[in-house]
Amino acid sequence: MVAPGLVAQxxxxxxxxxxxxxxxxxxLLAGGLLQAIHVPSRxxxxxxxxxxxxxxxxxxxxxxxxxxxxxxxxxGRTLPTSSWTVTRRNxxxxxxxxxxAQQITFDSYLHTVDLVDARVEQLERAIRETAEQEPWRAxxxxxxxxxxxxxxxxxxxxxxxxxxGRFKSAEELMAFVGLVPSEHSSGEKRRQGSIxxxxxxxxxxxxxxxxxxxxxxxxxxxxxxxxxxRPRRGRGRARLPLPAAPLPALAADGRPRQTAAEDxxxxxxxxxxxxxxxxxxxxxxxxxIPTQPLDLEQRMRPTTRRTLEGxxxxxPPDSAAHAYPxxxxxxxxxxxxxx
Numbered sequence: 001m002v003a004p005g006l007v008a009q010x011x012x013x014x015x016x017x018x019x020x021x022x023x024x025x026x027x028l029l030a031g032g033l034l035q036a037i038h039v040p041s042r043x044x045x046x047x048x049x050x051x052x053x054x055x056x057x058x059x060x061x062x063x064x065x066x067x068x069x070x071x072x073x074x075x076g077r078t079l080p081t082s083s084w085t086v087t088r089r090n091x092x093x094x095x096x097x098x099x100x101a102q103q104i105t106f107d108s109y110l111h112t113v114d115l116v117d118a119r120v121e122q123l124e125r126a127i128r129e130t131a132e133q134e135p136w137r138a139x140x141x142x143x144x145x146x147x148x149x150x151x152x153x154x155x156x157x158x159x160x161x162x163x164x165g166r167f168k169s170a171e172e173l174m175a176f177v178g179l180v181p182s183e184h185s186s187g188e189k190r191r192q193g194s195i196x197x198x199x200x201x202x203x204x205x206x207x208x209x210x211x212x213x214x215x216x217x218x219x220x221x222x223x224x225x226x227x228x229x230r231p232r233r234g235r236g237r238a239r240l241p242l243p244a245a246p247l248p249a250l251a252a253d254g255r256p257r258q259t260a261a262e263d264x265x266x267x268x269x270x271x272x273x274x275x276x277x278x279x280x281x282x283x284x285x286x287x288x289i290p291t292q293p294l295d296l297e298q299r300m301r302p303t304t305r306r307t308l309e310g311x312x313x314x315x316p317p318d319s320a321a322h323a324y325p326x327x328x329x330x331x332x333x334x335x336x337x338x339x
Contacts, residue, residue: 001036001037001039002025002034002035002036002037003035003037006034006035006037007025007028007034008028008033038162038163038166040162043135044159044162047130047136047155047158047159048159048160050123050126050127050130050159051127051155051156051159051160051202052202053123054120054123054124054127054152055156055202057116057119057120057123058120060116060119061113061116061117061119061120064109064112064113064116065084065113067109067112068092068106068109068110068112068113071105071106071109072095072106075097075102077095079091079092092110093110124152127151127152127155128151128152130155131151131154131155136155136158139154139158140154140155140158143157143158146210146214147210147213147214147218148209148210148211148212148213148214149210153206153209153210156202156203156206157203157206157207160200160202160203161173161176161200161203175196175199176199176200177199177200177203177204177207178195178196178197178198178199178200178201178204179195179204179207179208180195180196181193181194181195181196182194182195182196
């Protein structure tokens with residue numbers, strides 16, 4: 001089977017007959033200028049129609065949502081939240097307008113969005129059921145092992161591409177969907193531009209979206225989480241079990257590696273104090289060694305003691321508890337103990 005659009009045709013040739021077409025095709029086939037195409041099976045075309053129906057419903061939902069949101073913005077009503085969630089749907093159901101014509105228009109737009117949401121949900125349910133059937137089950141399960149690909153994307157790729165074995169390399173597959181850079185080179189000068197965007201645009205969009213999802217950090221989602229860690233409705237969120245403590249890092253020689261704080265302390269320049277006469281200094285006399293613990297006044301620095309005495313001296317007494325002299329630290333301690 002040959003694609004009619006890939007058959008070379010001379011410009012200005014306005015005579016077409018069966019005999020001329022047969023001779024032209026024979027010459028092109030002998031020269032190897034005819035390119036064969038892949039003919040999908042009837043079962044593959046049925047799955048492709050289902051996937052494309054869901055794609056059409058997705059585009060219709062986007063247009064209907066835009067009409068509804070722009071109608072609300074024209075009337076000065078900003079939609080809450082940044083996505084179409086349950087909160088936004090509840091807010092839309094509470095909107096009332098002054099004129100009957102506006103209310104009828106709003107109800108029509110809202111009803112259209114509800115219908116297309118139900119339509120998309122029904123098609124997605126049918127796609128998930130089809131993905132679990134033969135002959136798609138094994139290939140869909142293999143594609144789901146890749147990050148960013150689930151049942152909807154996997155079945156869409158299988159239905160649109162068909163036989164993956166007809167591509168000898170990944171470069172041929174990327175050229176088939178138009179994800180290779182365009183090029184306009186001549187001689188030693190090479191010029192590359194944006195991607196060609198030829199081929200199936202649906203497959204190209206799915207691959208790009210899957211690549212954007214694959215760049216995120218992997219984590220256990222709600223569906224794959226074990227039952228005890230799932231958040232229960234109305235009872236608060238269950239806490240996920242904390243991971244085990246990591247093993248201490250080891251250096252090349254097998255010793256435990258120092259932490260970041262220890263490394264900073266190790267790399268910090270050390271200052272060494274040099275005291276002159278330490279060797280010749282005699283021991284401390286016995287009469288200078290305190291035999292009893294020092295009190296608060298003796299442990300204070302002279303500057304701190306003077307500051308405290310000055311602040312207490314200028315404070316006027318306001319009760320009988322100030323009968324103790326506050327000009328000293330001992331008097332201050334007695335005043336505090338009296339309270």
